[in-house]
Amino acid sequence: MSKLQKIAALVAGVAATAQAYALEPAPVEMGGFQMIPTLSVATGYDDNPFSAQDGEEESMMVSTIAPSLQFLAQQQDNIYSLDLGVTRGIFHDSTSDNYTDFNLSGAAQIVLNARNRFDLGAGVFSGHEDRGTGGTQGLGAFIEGPTEYDDTTLGGKYTFGAQSAKARLEFTADYLEKEFDRSGPLGAAVANRDREDAAIGARLLYAVSADTDVTVELRSTDADYTSETRPRSLDNVDQEVFVGAEWDATGKTSGYAKIGYSRKDFDTVFREDNSTVNWAAGIVWEPRTYSVVTFTTSRDEEETTGTGNFIDTISHGVNWTHAWNEQVSTDVAYNLRQEEYVGSAQDDDTDSFSAKVTYAYDRWLDIGLGFDYTDKSSTVSALDFDRNKIVLSFDLSL
Numbered sequence: 001m002s003k004l005q006k007i008a009a010l011v012a013g014v015a016a017t018a019q020a021y022a023l024e025p026a027p028v029e030m031g032g033f034q035m036i037p038t039l040s041v042a043t044g045y046d047d048n049p050f051s052a053q054d055g056e057e058e059s060m061m062v063s064t065i066a067p068s069l070q071f072l073a074q075q076q077d078n079i080y081s082l083d084l085g086v087t088r089g090i091f092h093d094s095t096s097d098n099y100t101d102f103n104l105s106g107a108a109q110i111v112l113n114a115r116n117r118f119d120l121g122a123g124v125f126s127g128h129e130d131r132g133t134g135g136t137q138g139l140g141a142f143i144e145g146p147t148e149y150d151d152t153t154l155g156g157k158y159t160f161g162a163q164s165a166k167a168r169l170e171f172t173a174d175y176l177e178k179e180f181d182r183s184g185p186l187g188a189a190v191a192n193r194d195r196e197d198a199a200i201g202a203r204l205l206y207a208v209s210a211d212t213d214v215t216v217e218l219r220s221t222d223a224d225y226t227s228e229t230r231p232r233s234l235d236n237v238d239q240e241v242f243v244g245a246e247w248d249a250t251g252k253t254s255g256y257a258k259i260g261y262s263r264k265d266f267d268t269v270f271r272e273d274n275s276t277v278n279w280a281a282g283i284v285w286e287p288r289t290y291s292v293v294t295f296t297t298s299r300d301e302e303e304t305t306g307t308g309n310f311i312d313t314i315s316h317g318v319n320w321t322h323a324w325n326e327q328v329s330t331d332v333a334y335n336l337r338q339e340e341y342v343g344s345a346q347d348d349d350t351d352s353f354s355a356k357v358t359y360a361y362d363r364w365l366d367i368g369l370g371f372d373y374t375d376k377s378s379t380v381s382a383l384d385f386d387r388n389k390i391v392l393s394f395d396l397s398l
Contacts (some may be wrong), residue, residue, distance in 0.1 A: 024363040025397035033073035033080075037398060044370075044391030049091065050140030051132035051376070051385045058141075060093040062389075077111035083385040089128075096144045102126040103151075114162045125151040135193060136185060138382045143185040152177040165207075168368040170200040173218075191227040193306065195234075200223045211249055215258065223303060234309070235267040237300060240278065243333045255283035263302055264310060271309050274342060276301065290323040308341035331356045348383065349374040368393040 027034035043063040050058070068085035083105045091097040105123030112118070128148040132140025136147060154175040161168030176197040180190040201219035208214055221238045228234065244258025259279040266273060280298040287293070295318050302311040317335040324330065332355045339348040356370035372389040 009061050014335070023366055024396055026364070027072070028398065033071055036070040036072065038070075039396045040068075040393065041063070041396075042391050042393040044235070046387070046389045047383060048387040049094075049132075050097075050130065051137065051387060052141040053138070053382055053385050056141035057157070057255050057385075058093070059090060062092065064088065065090075065092045077109075079109040080107070082207045084107045088217055094144075097146055099128045099146050100126075101128060115160060115165070117159045119157040119159070121155045123151075123153045125153075127151065131185060132385075135190060137305070138380065139185075145185050147184040147186065148181040149191060150179050150181075161205075167207070167214075168205045170201075170205070172199070172203075174199045184220065192225070192230055194227040195223055195225045195303065198224075205246070212245060212247040215242070215244045215246060217244070217258065217260070232270040233266070233268045234271070235292040236264050236271075236310075238262060238264045242278075242280075255281065255284060255294060257281035257283075262301060266309070271343065274310070274312075276312065292321045294319045294321075304341065307346050308344035310342055312340040312342050314338040322337040327360045329358050329360070330338050331358070344385070346378060346380050348376060348378045350374065366393075368395070 023038065025038060027035045027036045041064070043061065045059065046062045047059040047060055047101055048057040049060060052058070055223070064087055066085065066087040068083065070084075071082040073080045074123040083103065087099075087101040087103075089097075089101075089155030090101045103123065103125045105121065105125075106227040107119070107121040110118040112122070127149055129135065129149070131143055131146055132145060133136070136143060155173070157170055157172045159168060159170050174197075176195075178196075179194050182188050182190060184190060184377065190398075199221040200220060201217065203215055203217040205213040205215050217240075219240045219242075221240075223234070223236050223238070225234045240260055240262045242258040243255060244260075246256040248254045257279075258281070261275065262278045263275045264273060276299070276303075278299045280300070281296065283295045285293045285295070296318045299312075299314045302313050304310050315335065315337045317333065318334040319331070321331045322329060333353070335350075335352045337348075339350070341347070351374070353373045354370065356368055358366050358368045360366050368391075370389075370391045370393065372387075372391070374385075374387040376383065376385050
């Protein structure tokens with residue numbers, strides 16, 4: 001992975017770790033910018049692709065084909081990227097569940113001088129929710145087809161202060177428009193999930209050592225449900241304040257941790273406002289240069305998929321990536337996700353485990369074999385399910 005590719009990944013908000021980019025694509029130079037084509041192909045067996053409850057499962061082979069193009073350019077300290085991707089999903093025994101997702105996104109890092117920088121991004125995404133997930137959870141065995149939606153995103157961050165300064169300030173603004181396709185399995189009822197989110201935020205970073213910053217963060221998000229027909233609106237404003245720290249390469253660990261207060265106020269008096277203590281932390285431990293363990297934990301309020309007022313979500317995860325030699329690496333992960341659908345009787349606990357071995361055949365080809373296991377238990381018994389997947393994958397580049 002070239003230096004320009006790593007920087008562009010960071011500009012786009014993607015973790016540019018060696019493990020995440022086992023491929024080493026050879027960019028095509030095109031007069032001032034680079035073009036990087038890649039192709040991912042996967043096929044495997046899924047014993048419950050639609051997350052149906054016990055006794056209602058149907059198993060089948062599922063395949064995906066995902067070509068992508070990335071364009072990169074650099075002008076002095078400014079970095080520009082454009083990403084185009086398509087994912088075709090094929091359910092071999094249920095063609096009505098096939099899907100085509102499309103993504104187009106761009107990002108720019110514009111450095112005015114040592115003390116002033118802008119990070120900008122925009123994107124459009126045509127995606128889907130597999131039947132039995134999202135707004136159709138518990139219905140996987142009784143409906144046909146995925147639920148499709150379109151996302152439009154805009155975002156920007158302005159940073160004041162040099163990287164070596166004692167203190168830095170960041171100001172952010174983000175916008176999301178989500179619109180669901182009325183021709184899906186839920187018909188016009190899915191319009192209740194259409195929404196626009198507008199968020200603004202500010203963060204102070206204060207260096208207490210060469211590798212550690214303490215942080216204070218404020219953020220406000222206004223969620224506007226644009227097409228809802230429900231009698232009690234879900235429109236709300238979520239305000240958050242956090243204090244925390246970030247550190248890099250302190251011995252063999254790096255990471256971040258923050259804890260704070262969140263208050264969600266609904267526009268209607270018929271939904272109860274809510275206050276919670278939220279947190280987020282991620283710690284990367286590298287006992288060896290070829291072995292990385294990542295720990296994550298968080299608590300957040302997510303917008304509901306149709307049940308209750310919102311989803312109070314707590315998540316804990318651990319991931320271990322290990323390179324056994326120059327060609328063989330493994331990735332093992334476990335995650336526990338606890339969801340309380342506030343304002344309803346639904347509480348869900350989901351355990352997920354995954355394991356994958358990757359063989360780097362050459363710089364341009366990775367071959368992977370993975371196993372995924374999911375076990376969900378809910379206070380609503382119709383939502384209980386377990387799921388096993390075995391997937392063979394091929395990642396290719398020039």
